Amino acid sequence: MRSIAHLAxxxxxGGAAVIAQADEAQVAVAANFTAPMKEIIAAFEQETxxxxxxxxxSTGKLYAQIKNGAPFEALLAADQKRPxxxxxxxxxxxxSRFTYAIGSLVLWSADAGAVDDGPxxxxxxxxxxxxxxxxxxAPYGEAAMETLDALGLKEAVxxxxxxxxxxxxxxxxxxxxxxxxxxxxxxxxMQGGQITKGSGWVVPGDMxxxxxxxxxxxxxxxxxxxxxxxxxxxxxxxxxxxxxxxxYETE
Amino acid sequence: xxxxxxxxxxxxxxLRLASxxxxxxxxxxxxxxxxxxRTRSRWKGPxxxxxxxxxVLPPSVLGFYLLVAMGPNGPVGQLTQSxxxxxxxxxxxGLVVGSVFYSLPFMVQPVQNAFEAIGRRPLEVxxxxxxxxxxxxxxxxxxxxxxxxxTAGILTFAHTVGEFGVVLMIGGNIPGVTRVASVQxxxxxxxxxxxxxHRLAAILLVFSFLVLLALYSxxxxxxxx
Numbered sequence: 001m002r003s004i005a006h007l008a009x010x011x012x013x014g015g016a017a018v019i020a021q022a023d024e025a026q027v028a029v030a031a032n033f034t035a036p037m038k039e040i041i042a043a044f045e046q047e048t049x050x051x052x053x054x055x056x057x058s059t060g061k062l063y064a065q066i067k068n069g070a071p072f073e074a075l076l077a078a079d080q081k082r083p084x085x086x087x088x089x090x091x092x093x094x095x096s097r098f099t100y101a102i103g104s105l106v107l108w109s110a111d112a113g114a115v116d117d118g119p120x121x122x123x124x125x126x127x128x129x130x131x132x133x134x135x136x137x138a139p140y141g142e143a144a145m146e147t148l149d150a151l152g153l154k155e156a157v158x159x160x161x162x163x164x165x166x167x168x169x170x171x172x173x174x175x176x177x178x179x180x181x182x183x184x185x186x187x188x189x190m191q192g193g194q195i196t197k198g199s200g201w202v203v204p205g206d207m208x209x210x211x212x213x214x215x216x217x218x219x220x221x222x223x224x225x226x227x228x229x230x231x232x233x234x235x236x237x238x239x240x241x242x243x244x245x246x247x248y249e250t251e
Numbered sequence: 252x253x254x255x256x257x258x259x260x261x262x263x264x265x266l267r268l269a270s271x272x273x274x275x276x277x278x279x280x281x282x283x284x285x286x287x288x289r290t291r292s293r294w295k296g297p298x299x300x301x302x303x304x305x306x307v308l309p310p311s312v313l314g315f316y317l318l319v320a321m322g323p324n325g326p327v328g329q330l331t332q333s334x335x336x337x338x339x340x341x342x343x344x345g346l347v348v349g350s351v352f353y354s355l356p357f358m359v360q361p362v363q364n365a366f367e368a369i370g371r372r373p374l375e376v377x378x379x380x381x382x383x384x385x386x387x388x389x390x391x392x393x394x395x396x397x398x399x400x401x402t403a404g405i406l407t408f409a410h411t412v413g414e415f416g417v418v419l420m421i422g423g424n425i426p427g428v429t430r431v432a433s434v435q436x437x438x439x440x441x442x443x444x445x446x447x448x449h450r451l452a453a454i455l456l457v458f459s460f461l462v463l464l465a466l467y468s469x470x471x472x473x474x475x476x
Contacts, residue, residue: 060441085443129341134424137441162341162423165437173423177323178340 023226024051026071028062030078030213031168032103032140032185036246037076043242044233050226058166060137066091066218073221074231076100076213078167079139083216096217100234101248103211104186105143108200110174114181118201121181122153127160131173131182134163139211141170144183146208174198186247193245202247213248258451260427261435268343268431269411272350273358276407277400279351280358285388287359288366303356310353314420317349321421341423346431349417357406365399366392402466409462412455 029037034056041052055062059078066072066086075092077083080099086092107122109115121127133141141163148154162178164170167185174182186202189195215234221227233239240250254262287299305313320327321339327348328338339345369392377387393400415433422429424438432455439448 058441060443063443064440128338129423131423134438134441136438162425165419165424165441169419172318173340176318177328178318178321178338179423 023224024053025073025221025224025227025230026053026055027074027076027227027230028066028070028072029054029056029076030059030062031056031166032078032187033076033101033213034168035191036101036187036242036248039242040234040239043238044230047238048226048229048233050229052226052230056168058137059139061166071220072218073224073227074215074217076215076234078103078211078213080212080214083214086216086218090219092216092218093222096231097214098231098235099212099251100215100239101213101243101250103140103143103213104205104247104249105140105147105183105203105208105211106186106189106195106200106247107181107203108171108174108184108189108195108198109181110177110198111180112199115199115201119151119153122148122151122157125156127180129162129173129179129181130157130160131162131164131170131179131184133167133170133183134165138166138170139213140167140183140185143203143208143211147183147203150207190247191245193247254450254454255447257426257430258432258435258447261430261432261451262454264343264427264430265412265432268346268350269408271347272354272411273404273408275347275351276354276358277404280355280403281362281400284359284362285366285392287363302359305353306356310414310416311420313353314349314417317345317352317417318421321345321348340421341425341429343428345421346418346429349421350411350414353414353417354407354410357410358403361399361403361406362396365396365402368399369395401469405462405466409459413459 034054037054037056041054045051055072057065059075059082062070062072062075062077063082063086066075067089075083075086080097083092083097087094087097107115107119109121115121122130132144135141135145145154148157162173164173167188170182171184171188173179174184183203186200189197189200215231217227217231243250283298283302287295287302318340319325321331322328323332323338331337331339339348373391373395374387377391382390413433414431415437418429418431418434419437422431422434424430424434430438432451436448436451436455439445439451
């Protein structure tokens with residue numbers, strides 16, 4: 001009797017696995033997590049056979065889209081506020097929230113050697129523009145302002161600030177040479193545990209509030225095995241290894 | 252309806268940008284329109300197509316290449332730096348350059364149509380009366396094409412007010428310098444300040460409607476087009 005039950009269970013699970021092959025998840029990803037998410041999705045798809053479509057943008061925009069019926073099944077935000085709001089508003093699945101990454105901020109220049117002495121380059125004030133993400137909208141922008149405050153340079157540097165609508169645009173201003181310096185997410189310039197281009201100074205974690213990035217499962221995806229599997233996968237070792245290689249910490 | 256100081260700044264900046272752009276396009280677009288309306292050159296087609304490109308190209312394309320071209324390694328950027336003007340992105344004049352490109356067809360096409368509608372005859376008559384080419388242009392062509400200029404001016408102004416993508420790409424969102432009304436609305440939406448977004452959007456909506464109303468109500472009286 002027991003072995004029959006066992007067999008039935010195995011068949012049922014096997015059947016579920018076969019069905020799961022065809023599942024597709026659609027997720028919204030904060031701009032700073034675009035690069036690691038690509039690698040995570042590739043590994044996840046290979047392992048599970050699910051398919052994941054990711055859209056990236058600023059957390060504020062993604063939030064507004066989700067509230068207005070965008071077909072996303074999970075949000076990987078750049079902050080904790082938006083996932084919390086979604087949960088409170090009943091758009092997110094209750095208690096599905098978790099911190100998938102803790103971000104690091106880096107002062108970055110496209111030129112090699114330009115930022116080798118850390119914040120000294122800000123004090124010297126010889127740069128044309130300092131690019132940051134809009135602090136009102138983006139946690140990395142907020143952290144950048146806190147860092148300037150901690151360095152005592154906020155007033156001196158303020159006239160040179162330019163703002164990207166999200167962290168992706170902030171780095172684009174630096175990368176195209178229009179701003180000499182920028183505060184960007186370490187994940188944007190780091191690959192395989194190293195800064196791969198230009199030069200950067202990783203801002204010590206005590207200069208700004210930790211950038212905790214939360215993910216939340218959305219009601220639309222509550223019954224989709226693919227997105228549920230993805231959320232579990234994000235908490236696993238393989239995903240963590242990828243997340244760390246981009247300079248994030250995890251809990 | 253209470254607007255914050257930054258909202259008012261954004262509106263004033265938008266109006267300034269649209270005015271300067273329209274003025275520059277009156278001066279630079281008119282010769283282009285005149286040439287296009289008179290020429291029999293084989294370049295008429297290609298030049299006309301280039302002028303119309305901003306109608307088709309996504310602002311992201313236009314904005315991206317403006318950013319690259321005006322950057323320190325781009326041709327425009329190197330020119331402005333060697334002239335001691337610095338770099339254009341993130342400045343008001345950078346936005347003006349972007350807007351001039353972006354709104355070019357809205358100026359050139361109505362003016363060109365107006366010039367073409369005049370035909371050759373009035374100018375030939377003026378020539379037989381010994382009017383110089385410059386005289387013919389200013390005393391015959393310009394007054395006859397006036398309705399076209401009004402249309403072009405209003406469309407250019409309104410289109411620049413409605414500009415978003417290009418400004419977002421090259422502006423850097425600096426309050427009072429490059430943060431125009433459309434970007435300010437976008438900011439409000441992203442920051443979940445939907446009430447502020449509604450207020451500013453309503454103002455733009457009413458403004459746009461009034462501009463277009465003026466344009467379409469005025470047009471039937473313009474017999475010369």
